[in-house]
Amino acid sequence: MPVLVMKFGGTSVASLDxxxxxxxxxxxxxxxxxxxxxxxxxxxxxxxxxxxxxNATSPLYDAREYDAVVSSGENxxxxxxxxxxxxxxxxxRSWQGWQVPVKTSSAHSSARIEEIPTENIMTKxxxxxxxxxxxxxxxxSESGRVTTLGRGGSDTTAVAFAAAFDATRCDIYTDVDxxxxxxxxxxxxxxxxxxxxxxxxxELASLGAKVLQTRSVELAMRYSVKLRVLxxxxxxxxxSGTLVCSEEEIMESNVVSGIxxxxxxxKMTLISVADRPGIAAAIFGPLSEASVNVDMIIxxxxxxxxxxxTFSCPTDQVLIAQEALNxxxxxxxxNFSQLIADTNVAKISAVGIGxxxxxxxxxxxxxxxxDEGINIKVIATSEIKISVLIDRKYMELAxxxxxxxxxxxxxx
Ligand code: ASP
Ligand code: MG
Numbered sequence: 205m206p207v208l209v210m211k212f213g214g215t216s217v218a219s220l221d222x223x224x225x226x227x228x229x230x231x232x233x234x235x236x237x238x239x240x241x242x243x244x245x246x247x248x249x250x251x252x253x254x255x256x257x258x259n260a261t262s263p264l265y266d267a268r269e270y271d272a273v274v275s276s277g278e279n280x281x282x283x284x285x286x287x288x289x290x291x292x293x294x295x296x297r298s299w300q301g302w303q304v305p306v307k308t309s310s311a312h313s314s315a316r317i318e319e320i321p322t323e324n325i326m327t328k329x330x331x332x333x334x335x336x337x338x339x340x341x342x343x344x345s346e347s348g349r350v351t352t353l354g355r356g357g358s359d360t361t362a363v364a365f366a367a368a369f370d371a372t373r374c375d376i377y378t379d380v381d382x383x384x385x386x387x388x389x390x391x392x393x394x395x396x397x398x399x400x401x402x403x404x405x406x407e408l409a410s411l412g413a414k415v416l417q418t419r420s421v422e423l424a425m426r427y428s429v430k431l432r433v434l435x436x437x438x439x440x441x442x443x444s445g446t447l448v449c450s451e452e453e454i455m456e457s458n459v460v461s462g463i464x465x466x467x468x469x470x471k472m473t474l475i476s477v478a479d480r481p482g483i484a485a486a487i488f489g490p491l492s493e494a495s496v497n498v499d500m501i502i503x504x505x506x507x508x509x510x511x512x513x514t515f516s517c518p519t520d521q522v523l524i525a526q527e528a529l530n531x532x533x534x535x536x537x538x539n540f541s542q543l544i545a546d547t548n549v550a551k552i553s554a555v556g557i558g559x560x561x562x563x564x565x566x567x568x569x570x571x572x573x574x575d576e577g578i579n580i581k582v583i584a585t586s587e588i589k590i591s592v593l594i595d596r597k598y599m600e601l602a603x604x605x606x607x608x609x610x611x612x613x614x615x616x
Contacts, residue, residue, distance in 0.1 A: 205329070207369045208238040211340065211362035214248035215379040216436035217281045220288070226377065226436055227288040230335055234294055239329045241369060243340040243362040244285055246277025251341075251355070267312035271342075271352045274313075275301070278339035278358070286337045296335035299325070301342035301350070306361065308343035308351045315343055315351035316419075317360065320368040338365065359420035367427035374429050375445075376416065377436035382446035383408065383415060385612040386463040391604045393613035397461060398443070401451045404461050407555045407589050411464035416448075424448065451557060459558035459565060460610040463603050469499065469551040470522050471581060471593055473514045474529065475542040479506035486538045487513060487529065494528040496521045499551075500584035500593060513540075516582055516593055519547050549581065550599035553591040554606060566590050572609040578602055 210233065212226045233240050246254075254274045258265055282298040289296035304324060308315035325336045340358025343351045353360050359376060366374035381396060383405065388394040400408075402425035409418045415433055424431045434445025451457065477483055484503065491498055500516040517525055522545050532538045559565050566583075569590055573580060578601065582593040594602055607613070 356417035
C-alpha cells in the first residue's frame with residue numbers, strides 16, 4: 205500500500221475537537237487506500253509553556269533535560285491522536301521518536317536527523333496497522349538521550365519520514381491554506397500560489413515566511429519529496445493548498461513569485477576603516493568566529509585611504525557583533541572611528557526562479573521603491589532573489605507597491 209505522510213501543526217491539534225477533525229482527514233486517506241504516517245506537533249502554545257518552565261529552573265540548564273521536557277508535548281498529542289483514530293475503528297498506534305527510532309546527532313535542541321529505520325513501522329503495516337502516529341520534533345542520540353530538532357522541527361520530522369518511507373506525498377496541515385505571494389495581512393491582493401519550487405520556498409522560508417521550517421524544505425529538495433501545505437480547517441478540494449515541488453513540475457515559472465519581508469535584520473556600519481588588502485577578512489573573520497550571521501555587505505568607495513563598511517545581521521546578534529568588532533579593534537586588527545547599529549530597518553526581498561532568465565527585475569524593483577520615495581540602504585542579490593534594506597516605517601508600503609509592480613495579484 206502506498207504510504208502517505210500527514211503532518212498536523214500545533215493549531216490543528218490544539219484540542220480534542222481539533223484532533224478529531226484531523227483524525228477524520230486521516231480516515232479519509234485510509235479509506236482511499238493509503239497507509240498513513242501521521243506526524244503531530246504539540247498542542248498550540250504547549251512547547252512555549254514547556255520552554256518557560258525549563259528557563260524558570262535555571263538560566264544555565266542542562267540541554268539534555270531541556271530536550272526531555274520540551275519534547276513531551278508531542279508525546280501527548282501522538283497518544284491522543286492514536287486513541288481518537290481507534291475510536292473510529294482505524295487500527296492505529298503511537299510512536300515516540302526513540303521507539304522508531306529516529307536517530308539524530310547529539311546537538312541538543314537543534315539535532316539533525318541521521319537515519320530513520322523503517323522496519324518497525326513497516327512490520328506493523330504488514331500486520332494490518334493502518335496509521336502510525338509519530339511524535340514530531342524529537343529523536344534519539346547515539347548516547348541514548350532524547351533530542352529535539354529545533355523550533356518548528358515537526359515539519360522536518362514529516363519530510364524525513366516521507367523520504368525514508370518513499371511516501372507518495374507529504375501533506376503539511378497548518379492554519380493557513382497555502383503559500384502566498386506575500387503576507388495577506390499586509391495586502392489583500394496577496395494570492396495563494398498553487399505551486400512553488402523548492403528553491404523559491406527555501407528563500408521565502410529563510411526570509412521569514414514562517415510556514416515551514418527551513419530545514420524541512422532543504423530536505424524535501426534533496427530527496428525530491430513532494431510537499432503540500434494546506435489548511436486543516438478548510439473543506440478539501442482540488443485547489444487545496446500549495447504544492448512545493450521541483451522546478452521541472454512547474455510549466456511557466458514566475459519571474460517573481462513572492463515578496464518577503466523581515467523585521468529581524470539590523471544594519472551595522474563601521475565608519476572610517478583603513479582601505480587596505482585584508483580589511484574585509486579582518487572584519488568578517490571575527491564576526492564569523494562569533495557565529496554572527498552576516499547577510500548583506502556594502503563597502504563604500506574609499507576617500508584618502510579610508511572607507512565605510514556596512515553589513516546586515518539578525519537584530520538579536522547586534523550585541524555579539526559589537527563585542528566581536530570592538531574586541532578586534534582593541535587587539536589592533538582593525539581600526540574604525542565609529543560603529544553604528546541601526547535596528548530600525550526592514551529587509552524586503554523579491555523571489556522568483558524566472559529571474560534567472562529575465563533581466564530588468566532589479567531595475568524594476570529599484571524604480572518602484574524610488575517612485576514611492578523609499579531610500580534603499582543596502583542591496584544584496586542571488587540568482588533568484590533581490591533583497592534591499594529600507595527604513596522600517598516604509599516596510600508595508602514597499603511590500604504593497606512591489607506586489608503591484610510585479611503583478612502578483614494575477615498569479616495562479
Ligand atoms: N512543537 C514544536 C514547536 O513548537 C515543534 C513543532 O511544532 O514543529 O516548535
Ligand atoms: Mg510550524
